[in-house]
Amino acid sequence: MRDLSPPDLATTDVREVSRSGEDALVIVVGAGPAGSSAAYHLARAGVDVILLEKARFPREKVCGDGLTPHAVHQLIRMGVDVSAPGWTRSRGMRWVAGEHRVHIDWPALGRYPDFGLSRSRHDFDDILARHAVAAGARLYSGWKAERPLTDRAGRVIGVAATSDSPDLPEPVDFRAPVVVAADGASARLALAMGLERDPRRQIATAARRYYRSPERSQEDYLELWADLRFPDGGPYLPGYGWIFPVGDGRVNVGLGALPHRRHGKADLRATLDQWLARTPEEWGLREENAEGPVRSAALPLGFNRHPLYARGLLLVGDSGGMVSPWNGEGIAQAMEAGEVAAESAALALAHPEGPRREQVLRGYPVEMNRRWGRYYRLGNTAADLVFSRSGFQPVLNRYVMGSPFLLNTLARLLTNLTDTPSRDVVDHLLNTAFRLVPSPKPGARGSGARSR
Ligand SMILES: Cc1cc2nc3c(=O)[nH]c(=O)nc-3n(C[C@H](O)[C@H](O)[C@H](O)COP(=O)(O)OP(=O)(O)OC[C@H]3O[C@@H](n4cnc5c(N)ncnc54)[C@H](O)[C@@H]3O)c2cc1C
Numbered sequence: 001m002r003d004l005s006p007p008d009l010a011t012t013d014v015r016e017v018s019r020s021g022e023d024a025l026v027i028v029v030g031a032g033p034a035g036s037s038a039a040y041h042l043a044r045a046g047v048d049v050i051l052l053e054k055a056r057f058p059r060e061k062v063c064g065d066g067l068t069p070h071a072v073h074q075l076i077r078m079g080v081d082v083s084a085p086g087w088t089r090s091r092g093m094r095w096v097a098g099e100h101r102v103h104i105d106w107p108a109l110g111r112y113p114d115f116g117l118s119r120s121r122h123d124f125d126d127i128l129a130r131h132a133v134a135a136g137a138r139l140y141s142g143w144k145a146e147r148p149l150t151d152r153a154g155r156v157i158g159v160a161a162t163s164d165s166p167d168l169p170e171p172v173d174f175r176a177p178v179v180v181a182a183d184g185a186s187a188r189l190a191l192a193m194g195l196e197r198d199p200r201r202q203i204a205t206a207a208r209r210y211y212r213s214p215e216r217s218q219e220d221y222l223e224l225w226a227d228l229r230f231p232d233g234g235p236y237l238p239g240y241g242w243i244f245p246v247g248d249g250r251v252n253v254g255l256g257a258l259p260h261r262r263h264g265k266a267d268l269r270a271t272l273d274q275w276l277a278r279t280p281e282e283w284g285l286r287e288e289n290a291e292g293p294v295r296s297a298a299l300p301l302g303f304n305r306h307p308l309y310a311r312g313l314l315l316v317g318d319s320g321g322m323v324s325p326w327n328g329e330g331i332a333q334a335m336e337a338g339e340v341a342a343e344s345a346a347l348a349l350a351h352p353e354g355p356r357r358e359q360v361l362r363g364y365p366v367e368m369n370r371r372w373g374r375y376y377r378l379g380n381t382a383a384d385l386v387f388s389r390s391g392f393q394p395v396l397n398r399y400v401m402g403s404p405f406l407l408n409t410l411a412r413l414l415t416n417l418t419d420t421p422s423r424d425v426v427d428h429l430l431n432t433a434f435r436l437v438p439s440p441k442p443g444a445r446g447s448g449a450r451s452r
Contacts, residue, residue, distance in 0.1 A: 021173035034317025035182030036128035037338030043136035045346040054144035061121035070332035088247035090116040094221040156312035201304035207296035208254030226392035308365035325379035
């Protein structure tokens with residue numbers, strides 16, 4: 001496959017900026033998976049797009065670095081060569097609970113590849129940004145969006161951004177009729193436009209650290225531990241631990257947890273230490289092999305901010321609270337939403353400014369709701385009623401762990417891997433269950449689909 005990457009991102013990220021400002025048809029704020037995907041698909045549709053990123057690539061991002069077949073699917077749609085060196089393939093997941101260790105291969109579906117991947121976000125985000133640039137997006141890295149620019153009606157018409165260069169101390173206006181907020185969990189742009197978080201939705205916290213572990217670095221399963229406890233024999237952690245191979249002699253090890261119904265926030269650092277002390281010595285998950293500190297960040301789950309479109313601003317990825325409430329996965333979701341937002345913006349811009357354009361932009365939350373509304377609604381309920389009490393313990397009991405069929409069904413539920421129309425009995429079961437969930441109404445709180 002042809003690699004679309006330009007040879008050197010540095011040649012494109014230091015751009016000349018006019019002090020009177022820059023104009024484009026779309027401004028995308030943030031070049032994580034959501035922003036780079038949106039910019040890539042917009043550029044491919046021939047739309048003049050500026051991608052603003054406050055950091056400079058390559059840069060770290062606190063993450064588990066694990067990619068399910070959903071994310072691989074999105075990478076392939078962006079023309080990323082996932083057979084190139086640097087990607088670590090996974091055949092499936094290994095779940096550990098009590099004395100059970102089970103392997104569940106990724107399913108062979110019509111819609112998705114049958115393998116997952118892992119790659120450090122240090123490389124991953126750089127690769128995606130390069131693809132956006134190769135497709136024609138204008139990347140400005142080292143530029144931080146400070147505030148939205150609005151017209152008299154309160155509609156977004158761009159952002160004021162500052163450069164990290166001491167030669168450019170004053171903010172510069174970046175103007176466009178459509179702005180995409182892809183600035184991550186802090187969601188500053190959305191907040192500045194009054195788009196508050198739904199307080200009923202859970203926010204998980206996750207922490208990760210890299211360890212040198214040649215023994216585990218080339219593993220072909222993503223390993224998940226479901227029987228972790230709060231420190232000193234406390235209750236089960238409302239989440240899980242992971243050990244993901246990064247392929248370069250290291251593993252990414254971490255924990256993610258919801259706030260516990262009774263015990264509140266987990267001390268992730270202490271839980272991580274106690275857990276890793278249980279792992280075999282030869283895996284190398286010990287202090288002397290650690291690289292860098294334990295770092296943590298928030299995971300906004302289950303469409304926790306709405307509306308996803310308002311007054312010229314589209315929210316994608318973590319800024320729209322799109323992390324799956326079922327498993328904490330957010331990269332594939334960010335990339336898919338980036339593609340859908342790009343399609344909506346490109347279609348909208350085919351109409352002159354006015355009600356028809358607005359109507360097309362309002363279609364974005366409706367489409368996101370169509371794709372994930374029911375699934376997330378069910379997931380939010382599971383997070384509230386089950387995962388935030390006892391993590392995965394109740395569902396990964398010994399009956400489920402001993403039944404390949406139940407395990408496979410559960411794995412596909414947690415990772416949203418089904419074919420539609422249904423091709424096998426698991427598809428039938430899951431697709432029927434999703435259909436039975438009432439669709440969140442556009443406009444309802446928590447649906448993520450209300451438009452103004
Ligand atoms: C510990 C941890 C482990 C995780 N593990 C996984 C995993 O294994 N698999 C998975 O699928 N998901 C995982 N997630 C979730 C995943 O990291 C996020 O869902 C994903 O990064 C969301 O992508 P995004 O593009 O929306 O936001 P981000 O990746 O956060 O990107 C936002 C970008 O915007 C930039 N930015 C922010 N503000 C501004 C501004 N004002 N101006 C310009 N630029 C700005 C930032 O620098 C950043 O580059 C994990 C999360 C955590 C915290």
